[in-house]
Amino acid sequence: MKQLGSIFVRGLLIALPISLTLYLTVWVVEMMDGLFQGVVALLFGKYIPGLGLLLTLGAILIVGVLGSHVVTRSFFDWLNGLLTRIPLLESVYSTIQEAVSFLIGGKENGFQTVVLVRQPDGLGYTVGLLTRHSLPELPTIAGEDRVAVYVPMSYQIGGFTYLVRRDQIIELPEMTPQQALRFALVGGLGRGEKTKAV
Template sequence: MSTLRKYLIAGLLVWLPLAITIWVLLWVLGLLDGIFGGLIATVVKVVPPGLGEALRELRQIPGLGVLTLLLLMLGTGVFAANIVGQWWLKQWDRLLHQVPIVKSIYSSVKQVSDTLFSSKGNAFREAVLVEYPRAGSWTIAFVTGTPAPEVAPLLGDGSEHVSIYVPTTPNPTSGFFLMVPKSQLRPLAMSVDAALKHIISMGVVAPNATSTAAADGQGKGAPSDPNPIG
């Protein structure tokens, strides 16, 4: 029985990641096709019958919603990359920033998306160790910047503080925003990508050999490292 259980678990470890990946991709595909189908259904009501029938046939093509979305994003990117497109986008931003309620949501989402996805963005600068949620308990966090000028003078002893993001596991998109003294952080000799993989896997997936070798040369960034960040 122990041998049979071992083989079953080995088979599960092979198929489970693949099955979940396929399920997520099919869900996204279905969602995009549904949105695309809804748009076609709306357009059909205002176009001539012959054209409407042709559009209905398009709904039967699987994956066309994904292709349409990709073409739309590509076309928008080309438009936004030239001078005329940039001028129109500025007018669009200015308009949305004048609408109550909408301006708060739009500006917040735009700032976050620009930080995360823009080539000029620098959302996670480096991975560090920090004592959290209590003394003697350490977790991986990411340096995101410095406290706002209005906040920095109120942080106590006058020591330099940094802003960090402490992600939860296995879902790093939720977490905690903290402002802590820079001296309390320990630098990690691993990339941000390697640290994210380590967090998502709940510590099961260790950093790659390159990161490990670099960490060995610096005491692996352990809490006992006498040289804090900076």
């Protein structure tokens, strides 16, 4: 029974990540395919699997092209300004916009550098991600040379943003933000071949 349990756990460790990855991938593809389902049914009289996904990708590309052009970019700037002025929508839109910028906005908009934050009383270090080098919107601490560091929580989706003094952090250029997030998410468990010891 002990050997059977060990084999079951090994199978679970292999099958569960693969299954969840495939499930999430299929869910995203089906959601994107369903966005234009009504349009496809209206044009062709029936639902054609995959055509909605192509239309969604095409629409995203068109928005990207229009957003890159000088003339049409002003419309998106106007729309952005409008959404940030509507009281109820402003907070939702701004939060989604910032989250998308962090996830796919590149190094200049997203997580920039992996850092260690020194804990008081010699308790050790916390792995974090540097998000801001300056905090001009907080004039009360602007003269303290503080930076914003996002610290992810282990085994959870979420974390905390700490405003720490610059001399309290140690930058880790050899570690990527993705490696740091993985490290923090599993509480430091794993073999660690891709990360260097500090």
